[in-house]
Amino acid sequence: MDPTFPITLTVNGTEMVREVPVRQTLADFLRQTLGLTATHVGCEHGVCGACTVRIDGRIARACLTFAIQCDGAAIETLEGMAESGKIADLQQAFHRRNALQCGFCTSGMLVTAAQLLEENPRPSREEIREIISGNYCRCTGYHAIVDAVEETAEARAKSEPEGAR
Amino acid sequence: MSAEGKAIRPAATGYIGQPVPRPNARRLLEGRGRYTDDMVLNRMLHVAFVRSPYAHARILAIDTEAARAVPGVAAVVTGRDIAEICQPWVGVLGHFPGLKSAPQYPLAVERSCWQGEPVVAIAAETRAIAEDACEKVLVEWEELPAVVDMQTALAPETPVIHEELGDNLAFGLELKAGSPEDAFAKTAVVVEETFSFGRHTGVTLEPRSLIADFEPGERRLTVHHATQTPYQMQDVYARHFGLDEEKVRVVAPDVGGSFGLKLHVYGEEMATCALSILLGRPVKFVADRLESFLTDIHARDHQVRARMAVSAEGEILAMDVEDVTGIGPYSVYPRTSAVEGNQAIRLMGGPYRMPNYHGVLKVVFQNKTPTCQYRAVGHPIACGVTEGLVDMAARRLNLDPLEIRRRNVVTAEMYPHTSPTGYFFERLSHEECIAKIEAMMNYSSLREEQARLREQGIYRGIGFATFIEITNPGPAFYGVGGARVSSQDGCVMKLEPSGRVRCSVSVTEQGQGTETVMAQIAATHLGVKLDSVTVLTGDTQATPYGGATWASRGAGIGGMTVLRAAQALRGKLLELAGIILQRGPETLDLREGVIVEADTGMARMDLAELGRIAYFRPDTLPPDFHPDLTVARHYVPQGLPFAFTNGIQASHLELDPETGLVRLLDHWVVEDCGTILNPLLVDEQVRGGVVQGLGAALFEECLYNEAGQMINGSLADYLLPMASEMPDIHVDHVSTPTQFTPLGAKGVGEAGTAGAAAAVMNAVNDALAPFQVSLAQMPFTPERILRALGKIPSS
Ligand code: FES
Ligand code: FES
Numbered sequence: 020m021d022p023t024f025p026i027t028l029t030v031n032g033t034e035m036v037r038e039v040p041v042r043q044t045l046a047d048f049l050r051q052t053l054g055l056t057a058t059h060v061g062c063e064h065g066v067c068g069a070c071t072v073r074i075d076g077r078i079a080r081a082c083l084t085f086a087i088q089c090d091g092a093a094i095e096t097l098e099g100m101a102e103s104g105k106i107a108d109l110q111q112a113f114h115r116r117n118a119l120q121c122g123f124c125t126s127g128m129l130v131t132a133a134q135l136l137e138e139n140p141r142p143s144r145e146e147i148r149e150i151i152s153g154n155y156c157r158c159t160g161y162h163a164i165v166d167a168v169e170e171t172a173e174a175r176a177k178s179e180p181e182g183a184r
Numbered sequence: 185m186s187a188e189g190k191a192i193r194p195a196a197t198g199y200i201g202q203p204v205p206r207p208n209a210r211r212l213l214e215g216r217g218r219y220t221d222d223m224v225l226n227r228m229l230h231v232a233f234v235r236s237p238y239a240h241a242r243i244l245a246i247d248t249e250a251a252r253a254v255p256g257v258a259a260v261v262t263g264r265d266i267a268e269i270c271q272p273w274v275g276v277l278g279h280f281p282g283l284k285s286a287p288q289y290p291l292a293v294e295r296s297c298w299q300g301e302p303v304v305a306i307a308a309e310t311r312a313i314a315e316d317a318c319e320k321v322l323v324e325w326e327e328l329p330a331v332v333d334m335q336t337a338l339a340p341e342t343p344v345i346h347e348e349l350g351d352n353l354a355f356g357l358e359l360k361a362g363s364p365e366d367a368f369a370k371t372a373v374v375v376e377e378t379f380s381f382g383r384h385t386g387v388t389l390e391p392r393s394l395i396a397d398f399e400p401g402e403r404r405l406t407v408h409h410a411t412q413t414p415y416q417m418q419d420v421y422a423r424h425f426g427l428d429e430e431k432v433r434v435v436a437p438d439v440g441g442s443f444g445l446k447l448h449v450y451g452e453e454m455a456t457c458a459l460s461i462l463l464g465r466p467v468k469f470v471a472d473r474l475e476s477f478l479t480d481i482h483a484r485d486h487q488v489r490a491r492m493a494v495s496a497e498g499e500i501l502a503m504d505v506e507d508v509t510g511i512g513p514y515s516v517y518p519r520t521s522a523v524e525g526n527q528a529i530r531l532m533g534g535p536y537r538m539p540n541y542h543g544v545l546k547v548v549f550q551n552k553t554p555t556c557q558y559r560a561v562g563h564p565i566a567c568g569v570t571e572g573l574v575d576m577a578a579r580r581l582n583l584d585p586l587e588i589r590r591r592n593v594v595t596a597e598m599y600p601h602t603s604p605t606g607y608f609f610e611r612l613s614h615e616e617c618i619a620k621i622e623a624m625m626n627y628s629s630l631r632e633e634q635a636r637l638r639e640q641g642i643y644r645g646i647g648f649a650t651f652i653e654i655t656n657p658g659p660a661f662y663g664v665g666g667a668r669v670s671s672q673d674g675c676v677m678k679l680e681p682s683g684r685v686r687c688s689v690s691v692t693e694q695g696q697g698t699e700t701v702m703a704q705i706a707a708t709h710l711g712v713k714l715d716s717v718t719v720l721t722g723d724t725q726a727t728p729y730g731g732a733t734w735a736s737r738g739a740g741i742g743g744m745t746v747l748r749a750a751q752a753l754r755g756k757l758l759e760l761a762g763i764i765l766q767r768g769p770e771t772l773d774l775r776e777g778v779i780v781e782a783d784t785g786m787a788r789m790d791l792a793e794l795g796r797i798a799y800f801r802p803d804t805l806p807p808d809f810h811p812d813l814t815v816a817r818h819y820v821p822q823g824l825p826f827a828f829t830n831g832i833q834a835s836h837l838e839l840d841p842e843t844g845l846v847r848l849l850d851h852w853v854v855e856d857c858g859t860i861l862n863p864l865l866v867d868e869q870v871r872g873g874v875v876q877g878l879g880a881a882l883f884e885e886c887l888y889n890e891a892g893q894m895i896n897g898s899l900a901d902y903l904l905p906m907a908s909e910m911p912d913i914h915v916d917h918v919s920t921p922t923q924f925t926p927l928g929a930k931g932v933g934e935a936g937t938a939g940a941a942a943a944v945m946n947a948v949n950d951a952l953a954p955f956q957v958s959l960a961q962m963p964f965t966p967e968r969i970l971r972a973l974g975k976i977p978s979s
Contacts, residue, residue, distance in 0.1 A: 040312075050221075062898075098215050114205050123388075144912075157904070
């Protein structure tokens with residue numbers, strides 16, 4: 020049996036203390052210990068992006084991070100972002116545009132796209148493609164995802180008065 | 185509550201053809217999908233496998249003692265242990281005469297025949313413990329010579345993988361039509377090439393997963409399974425474990441992509457069920473990505489020597505092909521691994537009037553991962569060979585590539601038409617598709633731009649691929665060959681007391697939008713609002729028996745069961761309403777969920793009121809009237825063995841002769857799937873399919889060394905198309921509904937994959953034309969391009 024260590028961390032705004040086995044990844048911790056199954060596991064070697072979450076505000080691979088490394092960290096998963104309502108427009112654009120099929124890549128895709136739009140509110144199609152290149156999608160061919168992100172950026176720009184940023 | 189008083193007009197086409205977004209996608213966007221690995225059952229165990237490190241080796245001894253001693257391990261089983269409760273299987277079909285394969289067991293018994301074949305299964309409290317215990321299993325191996333190269337698989341000096349089969353030929357076929365020898369002897373131009381299609385694999389983002397849950401008291405097996413075909417798996421589990429069929433329940437929860445990969449019988453799945461049966465506890469298996477690369481079916485791996493005879497006017501007179509394909513050590517159960525080759529040589533030249541044909545197929549065994557049906561089975565091979573030769577002929581005759589296609593496609597007045605290999609085409613629309621794509625891509629100005637840029641040393645290429653696609657397969661596909669794979673489907677439709685409608689259907693959903701399309705058809709033909717229909721799929725216990733989803737059959741065949749059920753339920757509801765309202769049912773209609781007077785559209789009562797009376801106050805109905813508020817209907821595909829679709833694709837790319845890199849600039853598709861049930865979903869099926877074809881053209885290849893070891897079995901080494909490398913994909917349609925069903929819909933799932941790689945090949949060779957070189961080996965990697973250009977030495 021693996022030795023365990025206690026960690027204190029914040030997940031989707033809730034502070035918690037948990038005992039974690041030393042070799043448990045953050046992805047397994049979220050999925051198995053907390054039941055937060057929006058974070059998917061597609062490769063466990065850091066390539067596919069299905070496990071993308073935010074750690075202290077930055078997107079990261081939950082499969083390449085050990086849970087014990089997250090002592091003191093603030094983790095945000097798609098569940099938290101969705102419940103906060105702050106990406107509702109992005110989710111709706113994905114829905115309208117059918118930018119998902121099986122949905123397995125979708126959590127990671129939304130987390131990545133949300134971060135992109137925070138950092139670069141008016142990305143070009145090429146910039147969108149570049150940023151989401153760390154997230155594989157086997158179903159959609161990406162075109163619709165690019166459309167949905169682009170549409171969200173445009174709508175946000177319109178709703179924000181000029182110079183408000 | 186009553187709806188009396190307002191008038192409702194009849195709907196023209198209802199929801200058919202509307203770009204309705206998928207209601208079930210909302211859940212996935214909230215992260216509330218429920219995939220197999222998201223599920224946890226009480227006392228559930230996890231399984232891990234010891235696998236063969238060799239491509240071919242004899243098992244001399246297995247020592248599992250140390251593994252059994254690991255705390256948390258519940259069971260360690262070998263091939264022999266499982267063989268006692270599981271019948272082996274042989275992947276052959278009666279309508280492929282001569283097709284042979286050897287008995288296959290969940291875990292290798294005496295020999296392993298490919299690297300990665302499972303040998304020992306360990307069930308433990310966690311996957312980590314199971315993996316730790318796997319490390320402690322000692323297998324004594326005797327390595328055997330491996331058959332790696334499919335070209336020498338049949339050579340006399342090559343060892344035979346299954347001695348009892350006599351040789352390494354799994355299946356052979358020769359087709360002949362007209363007199364190809366004459367055509368080749370007399371013709372003006374013969375073009376000739378050897379095309380190679382790399383071995384690749386499906387890479388569903390969700391790996392193969394299942395939880396087997398056996399209840400020993402009643403001998404009930406429930407399998408939560410990421411599968412496309414729950415009924416086929418119910419049949420397999422029942423027969424091979426000797427269980428009563430109705431006590432086997434297969435439930436497909438959300439499935440994270442399938443593409444043909446999740447309908448085959450895999451040893452790991454069978455071993456997981458066996459462990460659950462042996463232990464009486466739920467057992468979960470989720471493949472990790474490295475296991476997926478070694479054990480998910482692979483696909484393609486064809487080498488085709490091909491030539492085409494063309495007249496001086498550019499008329500295609502004959503093709504002669506020899507396709508050799510390696511399928512691994514076994515023909516995969518139950519659909520067999522002969523189907524891809526069979527379709528490849530039958531689809532050759534399919535879009536064209538070509539009168540003469542000779543095709544030879546050799547399907548050979550080798551010690552690599554088994555190959556089997558993956559999206560667009562055989563189509564990219566036939567399309568690549570045919571379209572590659574057409575472009576070679578055009579170049580030789582100095583004809584424009586669109587022009588030579590225009591001169592050769594089967595034209596409108598020729599339908600119905602039968603191809604030289606016996607395929608029957610009801611009505612295809614090649615001419616319309618060619619005209620449409622030419623305008624859509626602004627072809628002539630693209631050519632002008634290409635010429636201009638070439639002068640500046642920029643090498644762009646434009647490539648076309650005309651294609652046909654097999655959809656809506658009937659019993660001719662598997663059933664006639666003895667496979668228990670259903671070609672019919674079924675639907676149960678029920679009025680809820682609230683007036684809402686529940687529709688359970690045997691076709692399944694893996695994200696393509698099956699449930700949405702079924703709801704559109706139900707709402708349209710029943711006469712209710714779309715949001716009052718809920719569709720249930722993927723549970724053998726709660727839905728009628730059917731073939732489910734494969735070979736682009738969901739919408740066309742599943743849709744017909746729903747249409748038939750909706751019409752039947754509508755009749756029952758009008759009959760009931762007629763009795764309540766005391767008028768003839770023919771004077772009534774059901775529109776937007778309201779019973780109206782047919783002539784005036786005047787609303788009389790809504791379905792909630794009808795439901796209330798029928799379910800809770802049947803005492804107010806005449807004696808001995810028993811309203812049927814649930815109906816079941818099935819549908820068997822009629823008339824044709826399959827419904828062909830067609831289309832054309834074009835690729836525009838830029839090739840850097842210094843680095844060998846190809847940048848995809850644009851991709852266009854015009855396709856004809858008959859009636860378009862939901863354009864939003866159809867276009868995304870096409871785009872997703874195209875990108876899988878682009879992957880085959882440029883990136884994806886399972887690489888093996890001489891010992892039969894796969895050397896790029898991780899996502900870091902096996903290249904998948906990424907967003908930044910993919911172009912925008914422009915999609916348009918021609919619509920030629922099939923007359924064989926009132927729905928008129930044909931399939932669309934494989935159109936994109938069928939033609940994309942061929943279009944890229946032709947575009948690459950168009951870009952390379954100034955250098956007088958061309959390529960015919962997919963994928964077109966920078967290395968292969970630089971070798972062709974002589975920039976690096978050829979290997
Ligand atoms: S699962 Fe983490 S990147 Fe694939
Ligand atoms: S929607 Fe299936 S992988 Fe992206």
